[in-house]
Amino acid sequence: MSALPSYATRGQRFWYYSFRVICGFIFFFLIAPIIVIIPLSFNAQNFFTFTPEMLALDPAGFSTKHYQDFFTDSDWQLALRNSLKIAPVATFLSVSLGTLAAIGLSQSHVPFRRLIMAILISPMIVPLIISATGMFFFYSNPYIPTPFGRIDLPFTLTGTYLGVVLAHAALGIPFVIITVTATLVGFDQSLTRAAANMGANPVTTFFKVQMPLILPGVVSGGLFAFITSFDEVVVVLFVGSAAQKTLPWQMFTGLREQISPTILAVATILIAVSIVLLIVVEMLRRRSERLRGLSPS
Amino acid sequence: MTLVLAADGRPLKASLNRALRRQKLRALMLIAPLLIFIMVSFVMPIADMLFRSVENEIVVETLPRTVATLDGWDSESGQAPSEDVFAALYFDLVLATEYKTHTRLGSRLNYEMSGISSLFRKSGRGVGRFTTDTYTDAIQAADLAYSDPAQWAVWMADDDVRAALPMTANIYDAWATMIIVAEEDVPAEEVPWDFVYTSLFLEVMEGAEPPIALDLSAVAPVSLRDQFADVDEDWLDPVVWQIVKIYSPEYTNGYFLNSVDRLKGLDGIEVRPENEQIYITLFIRTMIMSGSIMGMCVLLGYPIAWLLANLPARKANMLMILVLLPFWTSLLVRTSAWKVLLQRQGVINDTLVWYHSTWFGQLLDPVFMGLLNLCYALVNAITWVWNLINGIWGGTDGLYLDWAVAGFERLALINNQTGTIIAMTHILLPFMILPLFSVMKTIPIAYLRAAKSLGATNWTAFWRVYFPQSVPGIGAGCILVFILSIGYYITPELVGGTKGVFISNRIAFHISSSLNWGLAAALGTILLVVVMGLYWMYDKIVGIDNVKLGG
Numbered sequence: 001m002s003a004l005p006s007y008a009t010r011g012q013r014f015w016y017y018s019f020r021v022i023c024g025f026i027f028f029f030l031i032a033p034i035i036v037i038i039p040l041s042f043n044a045q046n047f048f049t050f051t052p053e054m055l056a057l058d059p060a061g062f063s064t065k066h067y068q069d070f071f072t073d074s075d076w077q078l079a080l081r082n083s084l085k086i087a088p089v090a091t092f093l094s095v096s097l098g099t100l101a102a103i104g105l106s107q108s109h110v111p112f113r114r115l116i117m118a119i120l121i122s123p124m125i126v127p128l129i130i131s132a133t134g135m136f137f138f139y140s141n142p143y144i145p146t147p148f149g150r151i152d153l154p155f156t157l158t159g160t161y162l163g164v165v166l167a168h169a170a171l172g173i174p175f176v177i178i179t180v181t182a183t184l185v186g187f188d189q190s191l192t193r194a195a196a197n198m199g200a201n202p203v204t205t206f207f208k209v210q211m212p213l214i215l216p217g218v219v220s221g222g223l224f225a226f227i228t229s230f231d232e233v234v235v236v237l238f239v240g241s242a243a244q245k246t247l248p249w250q251m252f253t254g255l256r257e258q259i260s261p262t263i264l265a266v267a268t269i270l271i272a273v274s275i276v277l278l279i280v281v282e283m284l285r286r287r288s289e290r291l292r293g294l295s296p297s
Numbered sequence: 298m299t300l301v302l303a304a305d306g307r308p309l310k311a312s313l314n315r316a317l318r319r320q321k322l323r324a325l326m327l328i329a330p331l332l333i334f335i336m337v338s339f340v341m342p343i344a345d346m347l348f349r350s351v352e353n354e355i356v357v358e359t360l361p362r363t364v365a366t367l368d369g370w371d372s373e374s375g376q377a378p379s380e381d382v383f384a385a386l387y388f389d390l391v392l393a394t395e396y397k398t399h400t401r402l403g404s405r406l407n408y409e410m411s412g413i414s415s416l417f418r419k420s421g422r423g424v425g426r427f428t429t430d431t432y433t434d435a436i437q438a439a440d441l442a443y444s445d446p447a448q449w450a451v452w453m454a455d456d457d458v459r460a461a462l463p464m465t466a467n468i469y470d471a472w473a474t475m476i477i478v479a480e481e482d483v484p485a486e487e488v489p490w491d492f493v494y495t496s497l498f499l500e501v502m503e504g505a506e507p508p509i510a511l512d513l514s515a516v517a518p519v520s521l522r523d524q525f526a527d528v529d530e531d532w533l534d535p536v537v538w539q540i541v542k543i544y545s546p547e548y549t550n551g552y553f554l555n556s557v558d559r560l561k562g563l564d565g566i567e568v569r570p571e572n573e574q575i576y577i578t579l580f581i582r583t584m585i586m587s588g589s590i591m592g593m594c595v596l597l598g599y600p601i602a603w604l605l606a607n608l609p610a611r612k613a614n615m616l617m618i619l620v621l622l623p624f625w626t627s628l629l630v631r632t633s634a635w636k637v638l639l640q641r642q643g644v645i646n647d648t649l650v651w652y653h654s655t656w657f658g659q660l661l662d663p664v665f666m667g668l669l670n671l672c673y674a675l676v677n678a679i680t681w682v683w684n685l686i687n688g689i690w691g692g693t694d695g696l697y698l699d700w701a702v703a704g705f706e707r708l709a710l711i712n713n714q715t716g717t718i719i720a721m722t723h724i725l726l727p728f729m730i731l732p733l734f735s736v737m738k739t740i741p742i743a744y745l746r747a748a749k750s751l752g753a754t755n756w757t758a759f760w761r762v763y764f765p766q767s768v769p770g771i772g773a774g775c776i777l778v779f780i781l782s783i784g785y786y787i788t789p790e791l792v793g794g795t796k797g798v799f800i801s802n803r804i805a806f807h808i809s810s811s812l813n814w815g816l817a818a819a820l821g822t823i824l825l826v827v828v829m830g831l832y833w834m835y836d837k838i839v840g841i842d843n844v845k846l847g848g
Contacts, residue, residue, distance in 0.1 A: 034623060173334075
């Protein structure tokens with residue numbers, strides 16, 4: 001596939017180029033919808049399509065008014081603040097607990113390893129609507145049922161930051177587990193033994209030896225967890241209340257009722273965020289490949 | 298045979314076992330915090346949902362006495378129950394009205410038979426105006442002690458009196474609790490309400506010994522049955538009582554029956570009337586649409602994965618970014634992009650209109666449209682056969698038809714199944730490409746060359762040599778895409794209109810609008826079982842440990 005040999009027949013040439021054209025169309029399908037949003041967000045009109053002025057590249061056809069709208073509108077600002085409040089805390093929770101558990105899971109003798117893994121990954125597999133339904137029921141109870149009896153709470157978790165954070169942390173955990181476990185596969189356990197041999201206690205060993213080496217996995221797991229929470233709307237719609245309205249929530253209601261052009265400006269900003277995240281993850285991946293002695297691809 | 302000993306003098310085997318146990322324990326200690334966290338914040342909520350799909354305590358909690366007396370009623374008799382049951386209903390309903398739970402019970406039973414909700418609301422209002430005050434007046438007239446709240450409290454604390462008047466004691470206790478909880482008053486300072494006197498009257502008439510002898514033979518008995526019938530004739534309808542009796546157990550399969558368009562009838566399980574059947578159709582539609590999305594993803598993802606796997610690394614990495622960017626982009630951004638693109642006045646329709654106005658558009662349109670309509674006809678035929686297999690006659694309505702008939706008009710791409718399928722194919726395509734790519738990466742391209750050098754044509758080499766090796770990747774991608782799409786909520790809600798929604802949208806509707814939480818839980822449980830089955834398959838084929846993210 002890499003290149004067409006000089007002896008290729010006419011049919012082979014035809015197929016070679018038409019295959020590339022087909023692939024080109026599919027790439028176009030993948031990327032065009034995202035790219036189209038960007039110029040549309042600079043529309044001077046409240047339209048969702050290109051105006052003749054825009055197509056003629058007339059400066060009068062473009063404006064940043066939708067961006068101004070986003071940065072001045074109190075609803076959008078509240079939503080942005082909420083998103084920035086909830087996602088980091090949820091990420092911190094899932095990364096700290098998830099890394100610890102992934103290290104535990106990577107040990108050679110773990111009883112019920114498969115079962116534990118299946119349970120920890122399940123928040124990613126169970127449809128969000130089911131998670132949301134369950135959490136909505138469960139978090140609106142003012143108690144936590146345990147086999148030993150109820151633990152009464154002085155509050156319910158629905159409509160609180162804590163409830164949303166807990167729910168989002170649970171959703172982010174599979175990503176942390178998967179990425180950290182993947183980095184731990186390449187981790188040389190004899191390094192920790194060597195550290196212990198030299199008199200380091202387990203905590204020092206962890207922070208001085210193991211952590212720096214698995215950091216890329218932890219960071220990319222954290223990024224996944226962050227974007228999961230930052231992007232999540234189904235669960236927050238069910239568990240949260242208006243006070244926890246996040247950016248995706250505001251977008252969702254905006255899209256459902258009527259599309260306001262501000263959404264396109266927000267979307268463009270979010271695309272920029274995802275490009276930054278993509279670059280960070282890609283750099284981490286290359287770094288870890290380099291460290292493992294693979295030639296960077 | 299000598300025992301091998303470790304340095305500390307213990308047998309080596311025991312020492313090893315201890316070390317192993319300690320290691321296991323340490324591993325579990327590391328996992329435990331997360332496991333507990335997931336159990337509390339995720340597994341228990343799901344279990345709670347499963348429980349709610351069968352839980353049905355509301356009838357027996359709201360009408361405990363009625364349910365108990367209803368045991369003696371023969372539901373086959375075709376007659377409304379006797380006076381006893383109506384008396385029990387009177388006590389229960391007065392209490393429920395004070396606690397304001399009767400409307401909740403009414404809406405619960407309304408899921409099973411429409412009209413019950415208003416029956417309960419009406420009766421809740423009417424029950425306070427029953428003519429049972431004649432009993433109260435007669436008893437209070439017979440002896441002044443009966444109108445003294447403190448005296449009542451003393452009697453009801455006396456075990457002898459309680460033993461002589463079991464029903465009145467029970468009703469008085471319920472009343473006292475209600476006075477404390479709902480009215481926030483002190484029972485010993487309140488004259489008991491009419492229904493307490495009613496129960497005393499009924500018991501005395503049956504020969505019980507009150508603390509102070511009463512002669513009530515002159516009082517004309519009030520028929521509670523007639524009182525209820527005066528409020529609403531429906532109380533004499535045996536069907537209402539059958540519903541109450543059917544749903545009196547604490548657990549019910551009613552929600553599950555409801556979610557497969559069945560209902561719990563008088564003689565067992567019945568199929569719902571044709572016009573009330575929606576869920577089976579919705580499940581089938583969810584399956585068909587998820588299947589179509591999965592098929593589209595294979596069709597589009599396979600060439601891309603092949604290209605990425607077989608290009609030189611540098612080029613492949615550049616192109617990989619085009620796959621990863623959508624993967625990292627917010628779901629709502631992509632959904633809003635599609636909403637903007639697919640609208641009737643959106644970018645795609647505008648482009649088509651412009652294209653049609655140009656001369657080559659005029660020239661080529663008939664050809665393209667002919668081809669397009671041929672494709673639709675084919676898809677429609679397949680759908681039709683598929684529906685036939687599933688026992689649905691005809692019914693290709695709208696799946697692809699609105700494109701076909703659209704011709705040169707602006708296409709209806711949104712608020713129908715077409716919109717959902719296009720947008721979700723775009724959203725889930727990276728989930729197909731990434732596993733396919735990681736499998737194809739391991740297939741040596743030399744196999745293809747070997748096949749060709751042995752005389753295979755391009756097609757044979759691909760189909761007999763390459764494709765079979767890529768099947769695990771297709772399997773993994775398909776299951777992943779299917780699992781993800783079957784539970785999607787946001788995208789169908791925004792671009793699906795009424796025809797392009799999934800079962801998850803119905804669940805959300807029952808949670809937030811119709812408030813039929815039990816039905817939502819039952820639908821969710823069925824969906825969960827399907828997904829768990831697929832998850833299990835995925836684990837068998839791919840292994841959960843091998844899930845990779847971001848290429």
